[in-house]
Amino acid sequence: MHPWSIARRLFVGQLLFIVCATVVVSWVVVTHSRDTLATQAADRMSTTAVTLADSPFVAAGLHGGAGADRLRAYTRDVTAHAHLDFITVMRPDRTRVTHPNPAEIGRPYIGTVDPALRGEVFTETYTGTLGPSVRAIAPIRDAGGTVIGMVAVGQTTASVESTALRQVPPILAIAALFAAAGAIVSVGLNRYLRRVTFGQGPEQLARMVVVFDAALHSVDDGLVLTDDAQRVLLYNDVAADLLGLPPTRGDARPVPLADVALPASIAELVRSGRACEDEVHVAGSRILVVTQRDALRSGRTGRFRGFGRSDRRIGRMLTVRDHTELTAIAGELQTTRTLSDALRAQTHEHANQLHTVLTLLELSRAREAADLIAGELAGTAAVAGSADPTVAAVVPEPRTGALLAAKAAQGRERGVDVTVEADVGFDPTDREATALLTVLGNLIDNALDAAAGAEPAGRWVHVALGGGDGQLEVSVADGAAALTPDDVQRIFTRGFSTKAPAAGQPVAAGRGVGLALVRQAVASLGGDVDVDVRDGTVFTVAIPQRAAADASSPAGPGGRARLA
Known part of the structure; x- marks a missing residue:
């Protein structure tokens, strides 16, 4: 990985840009200045040449003698004052009368003269005895208009370029100023970037993002990170699936909690900010186990203004696990345990009866033993359909x-009279029967708990199973007045319970889950749950009955509780 920081790279890039920009600007400025100066020099040369050609003093100097000497002195003065490189006065045969170099006087002029001999004023760039030069040539006429000589006024191109190059130092000074300012800005930028990136370079940051993203979206649990401003900072794909959120996006912009469609109970948990461990929530058809705790930054990341400066806490981390299948298995296990307990109780009672019969036989009281056996058989037949194992025969x-x-x-063991009645129309599919195990198991357990603590007249539970007209109906009633109308509005809320906790047990431990499971199971079948507390407590579950071929189709809308 490259060891340079982001700020250093920016500064080097900025410096290279300034150097390249300086070279390009200098070239453009010098080229433009040179062309402009050359044009201006040509115009100035033409004006000077015409002025000198029209002067009678210059025409008089063409004849030689003292006039020529005075002309040479005059042209030297003009050359110096006008910042020219040469003024050459010549006769029509190119013979020089004046020249900056006295040795060239009398020698032929080097350059084009034909247009001037025709009476024209023209300019050209030509290489003469002084090197390449921009020159203008004007004809000298006598009173009759005849060309009697020519004046060549020129400036070497080296002088023009020298004048143009004088633009470069200011440009270099400005570039140096920008470079110095860039260095100062880069120092401040370096300090800022090192603070916000925690000293990491671009490659390290990119690697960190890739690794963290892979870790975030590879875990089996749903993760939701929120801050104290009630905003969702991020969540992974598992959380999006379990909580019904939109797919995760590439950006990391916080989203207000109000704009995220979290399940009601989980949204309330996040808003409250309270810590919890393995708390059960119902979300649609899922049973979710939720843990919420503070999200702390590590010591190596330091402080960041966006998350406060007082401590290491940046928000809350919500962990979500799907326990829907595990809860269903737990319900089946509870049913199996109930059956096992019942069989154990029956085995114990049967052993007592056999022991009594054996004792009567050993005491030679065969008649009493026979009467006991006959009474038990008669009692079994008499109570068919009540609180007895033969209840199974009543239910199809x-x-x-x-x-x-x-x-x-x-x-029976708890002193509660349980009666069952079933219509022949009660014929659930496999899927419905499985869900009804959860519904009946939880409703009857609640009814037994309530009836066991009631007055003797209220220690009964009645279960009715019916079917027909495309609907299955199950009701569980008890004689205890354990619920109030206000309770009905909350009994299906996870965590709410009217039962007192066991000694040494937290209030919420193991409570407030059964009816939430009932609501979920009924909702999965598209049914409703009615609650009547006017005379005891009656839970009535109505489920649309489907043919066996349609048993695997998705359920309709979720169940709802109503106060009858």
């Missing part, structure tokens, strides 16, 4: 029947 669907038989046995 075997899994539902097994669950209700187990709950009936569980209720």
